[in-house]
Amino acid sequence: MKYISGAGRLLFAIGSLLLSLSHPVWADDSTAIPTTGVQAAPSITGSASDPSLLRTSPASYSPAPATAPANAVSTPSWQNSATPFAPEGTKRDCAPSPLDPVFCTTEWTGQPIIGLPDSNPVYKLETAIYKACPVLKKKRIQIYGWANPGGGYRSSHQSNIPLSDAVVPRRLEMEQLVLRFERSPDTVQREHCDWGFRVSNVYGIDYRYTTAAGWAPASRELLRHNLLYGFDLPECYGMFYIPKIAKGMSIRYGRYISPPDIEAQLSPDNFLWTHSLMFTYDAYTHTGIQTATKLSNNLTFLLGMHAGSDMAPWFKGAEPTAESYIRWVSKTNNDSIFAGVDGINNGRYRLARETVQVQQDAQALSYLTGRAVAAPQVPGHDNLQQFNVTWGHRFSRRVNMMTEGYYLYSYDALMGGTVNNGPPKNFNTLTGPGTFLHGRSGAFGFVNYTNIKISDHDYISLRPVDYLVDNRGWRTGFPTTYASWTAGWCHRFSDTLCIRPEIRYERSLLTRQGVPVTPYDNGHRAFQFTFGMDVIQRF
Numbered sequence: 001m002k003y004i005s006g007a008g009r010l011l012f013a014i015g016s017l018l019l020s021l022s023h024p025v026w027a028d029d030s031t032a033i034p035t036t037g038v039q040a041a042p043s044i045t046g047s048a049s050d051p052s053l054l055r056t057s058p059a060s061y062s063p064a065p066a067t068a069p070a071n072a073v074s075t076p077s078w079q080n081s082a083t084p085f086a087p088e089g090t091k092r093d094c095a096p097s098p099l100d101p102v103f104c105t106t107e108w109t110g111q112p113i114i115g116l117p118d119s120n121p122v123y124k125l126e127t128a129i130y131k132a133c134p135v136l137k138k139k140r141i142q143i144y145g146w147a148n149p150g151g152g153y154r155s156s157h158q159s160n161i162p163l164s165d166a167v168v169p170r171r172l173e174m175e176q177l178v179l180r181f182e183r184s185p186d187t188v189q190r191e192h193c194d195w196g197f198r199v200s201n202v203y204g205i206d207y208r209y210t211t212a213a214g215w216a217p218a219s220r221e222l223l224r225h226n227l228l229y230g231f232d233l234p235e236c237y238g239m240f241y242i243p244k245i246a247k248g249m250s251i252r253y254g255r256y257i258s259p260p261d262i263e264a265q266l267s268p269d270n271f272l273w274t275h276s277l278m279f280t281y282d283a284y285t286h287t288g289i290q291t292a293t294k295l296s297n298n299l300t301f302l303l304g305m306h307a308g309s310d311m312a313p314w315f316k317g318a319e320p321t322a323e324s325y326i327r328w329v330s331k332t333n334n335d336s337i338f339a340g341v342d343g344i345n346n347g348r349y350r351l352a353r354e355t356v357q358v359q360q361d362a363q364a365l366s367y368l369t370g371r372a373v374a375a376p377q378v379p380g381h382d383n384l385q386q387f388n389v390t391w392g393h394r395f396s397r398r399v400n401m402m403t404e405g406y407y408l409y410s411y412d413a414l415m416g417g418t419v420n421n422g423p424p425k426n427f428n429t430l431t432g433p434g435t436f437l438h439g440r441s442g443a444f445g446f447v448n449y450t451n452i453k454i455s456d457h458d459y460i461s462l463r464p465v466d467y468l469v470d471n472r473g474w475r476t477g478f479p480t481t482y483a484s485w486t487a488g489w490c491h492r493f494s495d496t497l498c499i500r501p502e503i504r505y506e507r508s509l510l511t512r513q514g515v516p517v518t519p520y521d522n523g524h525r526a527f528q529f530t531f532g533m534d535v536i537q538r539f
Contacts, residue, residue, distance in 0.1 A: 446466075
């Protein structure tokens, strides 16, 4: 245990205590919806393929039979609307789930999906809360969460950056301890409007990557103090569903996850333990308003306005920013494309010139007085202009592939992106404002995931392509091209407990004047090797 930090030990113990609350129970079978015909497998985001995970009874679960039963009806049951007050039903008003439930998601990229029923499991924690306060169950308010410790061996000694989230080498840390409050609007029916919300409370080291300027306490803990652990609310939004606009419109307002990536900020929604390099340096959350309009079961259009990537509207550097996406799914359900603009405005890095000016003033004062004068802190912040396209392809229900590419740019940026004004720490010594980069700075990346189901409890995920081109060092602080290769395995011991061991190698591909660029281990190494795993314990 000597490699586990004190905070990590405490949080791991807290997470372990939740084991007694972690076994799912059935929802009240009296609310189950009778079904007929061919029933598509329900969406179980981040869950195992066990029927006990569903909010409905086992009889309503069928893992995509190869042939229809003799009494099958001509209209697929996923096209039938659920009853108006039963979003927990397994019927769908959207295309069937394309992927096997053993994977971290059964759906193609692009949220929210209108017509997708709520299939979150009910665990004993939630059951106890419902027993104590039945009105929460009546109002369909859910309370659940997970503990996610992780660690392993890495060739770096001080810092794993630019690898994200698990930034401390050779130590077990609590990456995420999450408690979520949620109500999902019923978008399966088309008879009446409905409402919902989601609040995800996150404590752990992963807050370092979800932080948005202006959202306290995380922005203070990271951008002023460079703390390893912190608390953040990466999701804090309301929802309103209007069924009579097109084939349904969902309005989301508040702080929400940036929509385009294969990967996600919260652990259960990822195929692998670690993130790709390209995911590390794009937008994480937006604060604003977003609409999703369903034109058909195959086509949805997203349009929104936010305050700029990872910025609150009340932050000094906030800038009105547009986003727009198209989500297309083929009639065969074997292919999907999610593409568009994640953020577009004037493109200028926020407060860059102010940051440079105070640095120059401090240097002048130091020269005149003969003693070091610290520059005042200016919260210089990225203003990402981001364009994404993600293609998903299903070879079979057991084998699928997802490929994503993006292009980012900004004007008059600082090397290294958003300024961390906190003191240097071993896990991140490269703090303070970077060099001013006049003009346009760009970066682009590509990543591929290939996922293979091995059994009802196991899948293998390969990340054979992961490239990030950052020729000016705007995103990472080092002008180079990065590549990583990762292979991982997910094993589900139960409905509530899984592990994700993986092996990973990454490196900088460029040299400067014959010398390798060394972005790893606080600027001392050109490559990094990782072997480790994380654990997800739900409650």
